[in-house]
Amino acid sequence: MKAKPGIVDALNRILTIEVTAVNQYFLQSEIVRNWGYDHLADRLRAISMGEMRDIEELVKHILYLEGLPNLQRIDVVKVGETVLENLELDLESEQAAIEALTEGVNLCVEVDDYGTRSRLEEMIRDEETHIDWLETQIEAIGQLGTEQYLAQQLGTGE
Template structure:
């Protein structure tokens, strides 16, 4: 009887499981992409952009965990494979543009997934997608703002971040003005 119940549950929620696994793949790929951007921003000493990319990458990892937990609750299995390979983009404006495209694509995809989960009478998965859409919209807004700052202030915006990084580096090495 237990295996029959499990089979019925899997069949009943298979659409949600598939939607959630698709989301896991997107989140893994996006998290890796943002971590790639983080390392390049950090290497260029753009501390603020580096921090943003790192924090949002970690937020995407939390989404992977939430989606995975839901899949397991629905008695499915998690497919932990990135939906795309990390792209080697290293120019600041292009990184922010790509991040905006990733967020917008995710928002569009999750709106559709939310609708489909609701159609299949899975209110929890429907709400989960809605809640995560709100977070993705905040990420999109952050990337829009940073790109606009870069467009408005140009290289000066990046130079200020680099100078802030140099100040931080000199403090950590105990150079004059470093407080140690």
């Protein structure tokens, strides 16, 4: 099926965001695991793997639309010096992802591409769950204090 105008470009932009997210969450997972926060590391790794499934679906859909997936582009992978900074950077990245996905949905509406629209709306819901989790973690740090929050993240993971 041939893609409607602009759709493959929009999907490739989202693909770039997802590739970046996989790398960012994976790297942060390994960093916090190295610090001993295995519970947090497991959650970040799970998010990274979820983003990888999004990449797989995007690649399949771009190919279905007779486009060429661009896996060579990557945005800046953001890594902070503290757990809180990493969570805040992830929140910013998720918000940017939702913005790009929303732009993609709007384009789909303009060009009457309901199949792609449905996929992107599903991805928005997934990203919103990540935002909810990140906001909860940031709020927990604010309420409990960093030391108490991090004490809860200690332990044997995987």
